[in-house]
Amino acid sequence: MTKSELNPAVANGLKARQRWHPAEVVFWLIAFSSYFLLPGKHLILNEIAILALFAISLDLILGYAGIVSLGHAAFLGFGAYAAALFAKHINPDPLIGLAFGTITTTLLGFITSFLVLRGNDLTRLMITLGVALLLNELANQLGWLTGGADGLQGVEMAPLLGMFRFDMFGRTAYAYSLITLFVMFLIARRISYSSFGLSLNAIRDNSLRASAIGIPVNRRLIAIYTIAASFAGVAGSLMAQTSQYASLDVLSFEKSADVMLVLVIGGAGYLYGGMIGAVVFKILQDWLSALTPQYWHFWIGLILVIIVLIGRERMSQGVAGIVASFKRKTPAAPGPAAKAEG
Amino acid sequence: MITVLFDGIAYGMLLFVLACGLSVTLGLMNFVNLAHGAFAMAGGYAAVVLSAHAGVPFLLALPVAFLVPAVIGAVLERTLYSQLYGRSHLDQVLFSIGLVFMAVSTAEYFMHSSKQFPVLPEYLKGRIEIFGIGMGVYRLFIIALCGILTLLLQGILVGTRFGSRLRAAVDDRRVASGLGINVGVIFLSTFAVGSGLAGLGGALAGEVVGLDPTFPLRYMIYFLIVVTVGGTTSITGPLIASLLLGIADVGGKYYVPALGGFIIYTFMIVVLLVRPQGLFTRGR
Numbered sequence: 001m002t003k004s005e006l007n008p009a010v011a012n013g014l015k016a017r018q019r020w021h022p023a024e025v026v027f028w029l030i031a032f033s034s035y036f037l038l039p040g041k042h043l044i045l046n047e048i049a050i051l052a053l054f055a056i057s058l059d060l061i062l063g064y065a066g067i068v069s070l071g072h073a074a075f076l077g078f079g080a081y082a083a084a085l086f087a088k089h090i091n092p093d094p095l096i097g098l099a100f101g102t103i104t105t106t107l108l109g110f111i112t113s114f115l116v117l118r119g120n121d122l123t124r125l126m127i128t129l130g131v132a133l134l135l136n137e138l139a140n141q142l143g144w145l146t147g148g149a150d151g152l153q154g155v156e157m158a159p160l161l162g163m164f165r166f167d168m169f170g171r172t173a174y175a176y177s178l179i180t181l182f183v184m185f186l187i188a189r190r191i192s193y194s195s196f197g198l199s200l201n202a203i204r205d206n207s208l209r210a211s212a213i214g215i216p217v218n219r220r221l222i223a224i225y226t227i228a229a230s231f232a233g234v235a236g237s238l239m240a241q242t243s244q245y246a247s248l249d250v251l252s253f254e255k256s257a258d259v260m261l262v263l264v265i266g267g268a269g270y271l272y273g274g275m276i277g278a279v280v281f282k283i284l285q286d287w288l289s290a291l292t293p294q295y296w297h298f299w300i301g302l303i304l305v306i307i308v309l310i311g312r313e314r315m316s317q318g319v320a321g322i323v324a325s326f327k328r329k330t331p332a333a334p335g336p337a338a339k340a341e342g
Numbered sequence: 343m344i345t346v347l348f349d350g351i352a353y354g355m356l357l358f359v360l361a362c363g364l365s366v367t368l369g370l371m372n373f374v375n376l377a378h379g380a381f382a383m384a385g386g387y388a389a390v391v392l393s394a395h396a397g398v399p400f401l402l403a404l405p406v407a408f409l410v411p412a413v414i415g416a417v418l419e420r421t422l423y424s425q426l427y428g429r430s431h432l433d434q435v436l437f438s439i440g441l442v443f444m445a446v447s448t449a450e451y452f453m454h455s456s457k458q459f460p461v462l463p464e465y466l467k468g469r470i471e472i473f474g475i476g477m478g479v480y481r482l483f484i485i486a487l488c489g490i491l492t493l494l495l496q497g498i499l500v501g502t503r504f505g506s507r508l509r510a511a512v513d514d515r516r517v518a519s520g521l522g523i524n525v526g527v528i529f530l531s532t533f534a535v536g537s538g539l540a541g542l543g544g545a546l547a548g549e550v551v552g553l554d555p556t557f558p559l560r561y562m563i564y565f566l567i568v569v570t571v572g573g574t575t576s577i578t579g580p581l582i583a584s585l586l587l588g589i590a591d592v593g594g595k596y597y598v599p600a601l602g603g604f605i606i607y608t609f610m611i612v613v614l615l616v617r618p619q620g621l622f623t624r625g626r
Contacts, residue, residue, distance in 0.1 A: 068432050115615065121431040122374060123618045126570050130607045130614075133563060137603045253559060257439050264436060295451055301443025308437040309425065 018193045027272065028182065035174060042170035048282045049177040050238050055262045055274025056188050057231035062260075063269030064192060065224045066204030067116055070125045070256055071132030074112075075229045077251030078135060079105040079236025081146060084155045084246040092158040094166075094176065094241050101237030102230050109229020113222040129253070136251040151247030155240065166242065173242035181275075184234055188271055191227065200224055254297070261304055344475050346596050347589060352481040354588025355488035356550065358581050360543030360561070361568040362495065363536020365580045368569055370512045371529055373423065374431050376438040378540055378565050379558030380445035381411040385541020386460075386553040387453055393461040400463050407545035408538040415537025419530055427529075442558050449555035457552035460545065484546055491539070496577050508532060567610045 034045060054076055061067040083101035091097065115127045139146045146152055159165045164172040191197050202210040203217050211217045240246045249255065258281070266277025284303070288296040364378040385407035392403035418441075426434055466480045499505040510518040511525050519525045544553070564587065572583030587606060594605035 062432075068435065070435065115611065118615060118618045120618070122368075122570065123614050125374065125431075125435065126566055127611055127614055129563060129566070130611050134604065134607045134611075137607065141600060253562075257443070260436060260439070295447040297443045298447030298451075301440040301445075301447070304436050304440030304443070305422070308429075308433050308440065309422070 014193065014195065014198075018189075024272075027275075031178065031182075031275075035178065042174040044282060044286065046170045046174040046177050046242055048278050049174065049181045050235050050242070051259070051262060051282060052275040052278035053177075053181045053184055053238070054232055054235040054259050055266070055278050056185065056271055057228045057235060058259050058263055059268055059271060059274045060188060060191070060228040060231065061225055062263060063273070064197060064200045064204065065221060067221070067225065068121050068125055069116075069128040070253070071128035071130070072228075072232060072259055073251055073253070073255035074128070074132035074135050075105050075109060075232035076236040076239070076255060076259075077132075077139070077246075078108050079233030080240035080246045080250045081139060081152065081236075082233070083237035084152050084240040084244075085145070087157055087241065087244075088152070088155050092156055094157055094160050097157075097241060098180070098234065098237045101240070102233045105233025105236065106226055106230035109226040109233075110222070112229075113225035116225060117218050117221060129256075132251060132253065132256060136248060139248055139251055146246075149248060151245060151249075152240075153245060155244040155246070157241055157244055166244070170242070177238050177242060180234060180238060184231060185271065185275075188231070192271060196220070196223070258300070261300060264304070264307055345477070346593055348475070348477055349481060350589030350592035351585060352478075352484045352588070353550065353592050354585035355485050355492075356543055356547050357564055357568055357588055358584035359488050359491055360540055360547065361565040361584060362577065362580055363533075363539045364565050365569045365572065366508075366512075366532045366536050370508070370515075370532060371423075371427055373427060374434045374438065375423075376435060376562055376566075377441035377445065377558065378537075379561045380442055381415055381537040382540040382544030382547070382561070383445065383449060383553065383555075383557040384411040384414060384544070385538070386544030386548045386557065387449065387458075388541065389460045389545035389548055390453075390458045390553060394458070400460060400466070403460065404542060404545055408542045411541030411544075412534045412538030416530060416534040419533040423533065424526075424529070442562070445558055446555045449557075453553075453555065455555055457554045458548070459552055460548045462549055480549060484550075487546070491542075492577065492581060499577060504528075504531075563607075563610075567606065571610065571613050 035042075038045065054072075057075070058069065058072050061069060061072075079101040082104045083097045086097045086100045087094075090100075112131050115131065116124050140148055142148075157166050160172055160176055164175075166172050199210065199215045199220055202213070202215060203220060207217050236250065239250065262277035262281045263274055264277070265280050266273030266275065285296065285300075288299045292299070360382050361378070363381070364375060367373050367375045367378070388410045389400070389403045389407040392398040392406055393400045398406075422437075426437055462480060466483055469478050470482075471477075499508065507518070507523045508528055510521070510523060511528050515525055544557070547553075567587055568580050568584045571587070572580035587609075590609060591606050594601060598605075
């Protein structure tokens with residue numbers, strides 16, 4: 001469906017939705033001012049920006065298209081290894097490497113997208129998990145190429161744009177990641193407000209009805225899965241380039257689970273969720289791993305359990321929802337009625 | 343060659359005992375329980391603590407390895423799992439991943455991260471020759487015990503009143519409860535038994551693969567393969583799937599070690615592509 005076929009009223013409605021909300025402007029002003037206001041924290045800010053981009057990537061398939069993936073780290077890791085290997089063996093320029101990492105990951109996403117079309121949630125879980133495990137095993141076995149369990153070392157990046165060297169305080173790294181995050185966010189925002197994005201929501205809510213009104217479900221899913229993979233590829237490339245290192249860790253199940261938690265903390269389906277979640281998650285992780293270095297995953301697990309038991313919907317409504325429910329002076333919602341009745 | 347096949351069968355039987363509880367959880371309650379391996383680990387550690395630290399004979403440790411996770415399972419089912427039956431698969435996945443993370447860290451805290459093995463009695467060690475084929479006594483023991491368990495389960499499922507109620511509830515939960523079957527109690531008891539069987543499997547597997555805190559994560563994919571490939575409507579499906587998986591895994595690692603885990607992952611992806619509903623299920 002091309003734009004010209006759209007009813008003018010619909011087109012105007014779409015345009016109105018696309019306008020920037022003041023809160024969004026404030027969000028990005030804060031994000032960019034953090035570069036100047038928190039000069040000692042650039043390393044962790046860099047990690048947050050990359051994690052945020054990774055979470056946006058998952059949000060595109062989970063929040064918008066409703067595909068539950070247990071192996072999204074496959075694309076993060078693939079992008080990381082692709083960018084690291086490219087820098088080590090072919091060309092150390094960051095931007096060319098970023099393009100290479102992204103394009104190769106996009107290809108991988110396109111190929112694997114056909115695997116997630118079939119079956120139900122459970123099949124998708126298994127297949128995405130299986131793909132990530134396969135890649136992990138591959139990276140482990142190809143020790144001569146990837147360094148195996150020791151990780152890929154000796155990656156040296158050239159200065160960004162030939163001018164800005166990657167320093168140990170992460171100044172260049174954070175600026176690089178933050179600008180990339182912003183550009184990718186603009187793309188994701190454009191996608192989510194397009195008629196394509198709306199059709200994804202329709203598929204998520206009821207794919208049978210969506211296909212009945214003429215949405216080509218499979219083609220849309222292939223498209224968004226590929227796009228999401230390329231986003232994760234960008235995140236992975238940034239990660240490898242700014243840390244000048246890639247290890248099996250980026251392909252691990254924990255990475256896939258972590259990014260799900262990030263999205264759950266922030267709320268899925270509105271892009272900002274991933275970024276807010278990334279900030280909260282990294283601060284939590286920093287704090288918890290300082291508290292109990294070895295066992296911080298225990299607390300992450302506990303948080304996941306609690307969030308699910310409270311209900312993700314109520315969580316993602318967040319402060320606004322709590323305030324609103326107080327104003328109405330009624331309990332927000334009845335407890336989960338899914339009691340097993342005999 | 344035959345020894346490899348034999349080891350594969352033993353491994354497959356182990357996988358079946360480990361995973362059959364999950365197939366019931368998934369089939370009966372439509373609950374994606376990724377934390378199933380945590381119950382297996384609980385049983386495994388129970389056996390390790392009893393046999394290696396407390397000096398209890400291994401055969402006496404096995405029933406405890408069944409009971410401990412069964413009780414934990416029953417408590418968790420009543421308090422936490424039952425609240426999530428009607429929720430989306432995403433919620434269930436997140437919840438059980440959270441449980442796995444907690445279990446892994448807890449095990450690390452109490453049991454350290456090194457591999458541990460239960461202590462076997464002398465009569466289960468060593469090898470014997472039957473018709474010129476060398477077999478590990480312990481492997482034979484596993485096959486015998488798991489075989490008996492399988493027959494027992496099949497008998498309960500097919501021959502008893504509880505079994506027919508269970509099958510009715512799996513087929514259609516609403517109609518079954520409309521007929522006066524207390525589906526909640528069936529949920530609870532099958533969850534407990536399934537967790538207990540996983541624990542027993544974990545105790546038996548301890549000697550073969552070793553127990554460490556990442557056990558639930560490492561074997562999660564195996565359980566899921568057994569369940570998705572074998573289907574959830576019968577016992578024979580998961581059994582055949584486990585045997586196939588066990589033989590493929592042991593054989594693959596023996597003959598082409600470089601391929602490592604590729605074989606089973608590829609096998610799983612191909613099967614799910616060709617038959618998303620599993621190899622051994624009736625079409626619906």
